[in-house]
Amino acid sequence: MSRSRNWARLPERGSPLALWLIRAIALYLGRPAARALLYPITLYFLITAAAARQGSRLYLRRVSGREPRWRELFHHIHCFAATVLDRVYFLTGRLDYFRIEIFGGQTILDQVASGRGCILLGSHLGSFDALRGVGSTLRPFPIKILMNVEHNRALTRLFEALNPELARAIIPIGRPETLLAVQESVARGCLIGALGDRVAQDDKTVCCRFFGQETRFPIGPILLAALMECPVILCFGLYRGGDRYDVHFEKLAERIALEPRRRQEQLGVWVQRYAERLEHYARLAPYNWFNFYDYWAEESS
Amino acid sequence: MQPLSPFELEVARLLVETLHLEDVKPEEIAPEEPLFGEGLGLDSIDALELALAVSKTYGFQLRSDDKENRRVFASLRALSQHIEQQRAR
Numbered sequence: 001m002s003r004s005r006n007w008a009r010l011p012e013r014g015s016p017l018a019l020w021l022i023r024a025i026a027l028y029l030g031r032p033a034a035r036a037l038l039y040p041i042t043l044y045f046l047i048t049a050a051a052a053r054q055g056s057r058l059y060l061r062r063v064s065g066r067e068p069r070w071r072e073l074f075h076h077i078h079c080f081a082a083t084v085l086d087r088v089y090f091l092t093g094r095l096d097y098f099r100i101e102i103f104g105g106q107t108i109l110d111q112v113a114s115g116r117g118c119i120l121l122g123s124h125l126g127s128f129d130a131l132r133g134v135g136s137t138l139r140p141f142p143i144k145i146l147m148n149v150e151h152n153r154a155l156t157r158l159f160e161a162l163n164p165e166l167a168r169a170i171i172p173i174g175r176p177e178t179l180l181a182v183q184e185s186v187a188r189g190c191l192i193g194a195l196g197d198r199v200a201q202d203d204k205t206v207c208c209r210f211f212g213q214e215t216r217f218p219i220g221p222i223l224l225a226a227l228m229e230c231p232v233i234l235c236f237g238l239y240r241g242g243d244r245y246d247v248h249f250e251k252l253a254e255r256i257a258l259e260p261r262r263r264q265e266q267l268g269v270w271v272q273r274y275a276e277r278l279e280h281y282a283r284l285a286p287y288n289w290f291n292f293y294d295y296w297a298e299e300s301s
Numbered sequence: 302m303q304p305l306s307p308f309e310l311e312v313a314r315l316l317v318e319t320l321h322l323e324d325v326k327p328e329e330i331a332p333e334e335p336l337f338g339e340g341l342g343l344d345s346i347d348a349l350e351l352a353l354a355v356s357k358t359y360g361f362q363l364r365s366d367d368k369e370n371r372r373v374f375a376s377l378r379a380l381s382q383h384i385e386q387q388r389a390r
Contacts, residue, residue: 176337176348176374181365183349202344220346227349263321 055292104249117186130237
């Protein structure tokens with residue numbers, strides 16, 4: 001099985017200071033005033049964050065097939081900044097700020113009604129936090145989030161500061177017994193949130209076609225669903241500008257069956273399907289792509 | 302190097318087969334070496350898969366709230382001892 005040799009390509013999504021600042025601004029000023037500040041902040045990052053700008057440029061070039069304009073780079077980073085700000089409101093329960101439209105909500109309702117859990121597979125496309133709005137709109141459902149705490153220390157602290165209850169729902173990946181707990185939660189009907197588009201160090205991966213070129217995706221979430229014999233439901237929370245979020249659910253697999261001899265190949269088929277849906281939603285909302293690094297670097301170099 | 306006991310070898314075979322460790326020979330696993338992180342380099346998904354195989358083969362569940370877990374997964378020797386104890390119950 002191939003293991004990624006990709007060392008710590010993950011940039012932390014904001015320094016502790018930046019996250020503290022965003023939180024302070026968000027909570028003291030309220031959303032309208034805080035949003036006005038996003039313009040100078042975006043401009044600052046556009047000028048100073050060269051690596052992120054380059055990541056944005058490479059991605060937008062691939063989506064549109066031409067050189068992106070400055071305006072488009074600005075729009076991309078602004079979209080990211082807006083969702084980081086909104087994360088504070090989602091986590092503190094200020095859902096009154098938002099209009100959230102839910103697509104495929106019946107998939108989640110049926111799953112919750114079945115009493116058995118599933119993997120809720122998301123991505124760094126848009127806002128996974130918009131899920132908070134789904135719980136209060138449809139009906140509350142039990143959820144735990146698998147997170148690589150080592151790579152997200154500042155983010156984890158933000159969770160703890162804003163919503164201790166939610167922070168307790170985070171399951172840190174990494175300890176041997178971690179996934180035993182996940183399996184027991186699934187048996188009790190818990191939905192397990194995981195993001196399937198970033199490769200962390202030592203992740204098992206598979207090569208998939210994504211926007212016309214091969215790149216590596218982690219197989220972890222799909223393999224986990226196969227081992228637990230539970231369904232995989234895809235979840236994409238797209239930011240549509242202003243106060244609008246669209247949350248899409250769709251069933252990827254009722255059950256992932258693996259034969260010992262064809263395991264890697266079969267996992268590859270499912271991860272490829274995930275990559276295709278991710279591409280589909282990325283085309284629906286191109287500026288929601290929040291992996292600001294050369295996503296295809298490894299295979300092309 | 303200390304040789305494996307017959308039962309340790311059996312567990313080592315289960316481990317290699319379950320996790321498809323193509324370049325590892327069961328008899329060459331050092332019994333006191335860590336299984337996870339360093340040593341054999343297994344991850345938490347491997348741990349789950351191993352736990353499922355153990356429960357299928359030996360008929361008892363490894364549970365996450367078991368205080369012993371960190372020790373159980375520490376090495377092949379610790380895992381083998383735990384399985385033997387649980388089986389005897």
